[in-house]
Amino acid sequence: MVTEVQWSELQRDPKEVARLADQGDVRVRRRDGVPLLLIREDRAQSLSEGSVAAARALRNVLVHLPADIAARALLDEFPWVDVLPVEAKARFVKDFARAFQASAELGEWSVLAQTVQEWRSTATIYADPALAEQLSGPLDDDFGPVPQPVGEE
Template identity: 40%
Template sequence: MNMTAPEVNFSDLQRDAKGVVHKLEHSASRAVRIRRRERDQQDLVLVTADRAAQTTEAASATARIFIELMKQDAGARALLEVLPAAFPWVRYLSTEEVQTFLLELIDVAERSESLGNPAPLANLVAAWRSTAEIHADPELAKILAQDGDDFGAVPEPVDE
């Protein structure tokens, strides 16, 4: 069941903090999304400490089970079969790339869980998804396969 958190503006939090906390405490998700209007600012999510601890513990337990299962040959073979259901975009990757993704996924999941930081795992999945997007677009794949100079990272655009 997907529970959507109620949303409030950041100014509501500043102006009526008690009202926002009331929404938080009566929300099925025990969370409130705080919308920020500035383009360079990400929205925030306010959650109860208990809900944050539950979420962290659930993710950690799931990751530990997943990691140990994948360290077994049968588990890794099973994951190769179910990976396309979890990440449909892997169908655009070669067999070798899917195997590499799986090995990296197991490794990074273990390291991320040990740190209690999901960012490395999220970044890995995003990077492989981008690779699949390139394979899915024959014109883009052709352009990127051409020989040429690498000019390094592209700087962030500047708003004028």
């Protein structure tokens, strides 16, 4: 359960907000920024330990399952996996399991989010057979110098 308070409440009565944090997480709303989340350190530690244990268990389950069954298990959450070729499905499962564990151990879930985004983009390419063929074919020509990126200095 998350209790919400305004920034002004935290400034006016920090002891009351601390008491609320002892009972559960506290979301501090601010007018000029993203809300803050106050969580007790012991609770954060147990969440971290739990996520690492879950990540290790999931990795072990996925490693011991045949790749096609593991891919089917992830299909409900990621329906685009269905358009990947069989060998790409196996690589997705392996990459997903490793990214999940790395994210849990680092406490940085952007690692998993990036992996999922990259594989979703790959699935988008495979969903268009003409594009997939074009992008997977050999490059025979020299396309010349690469221009500077637009908008970067």
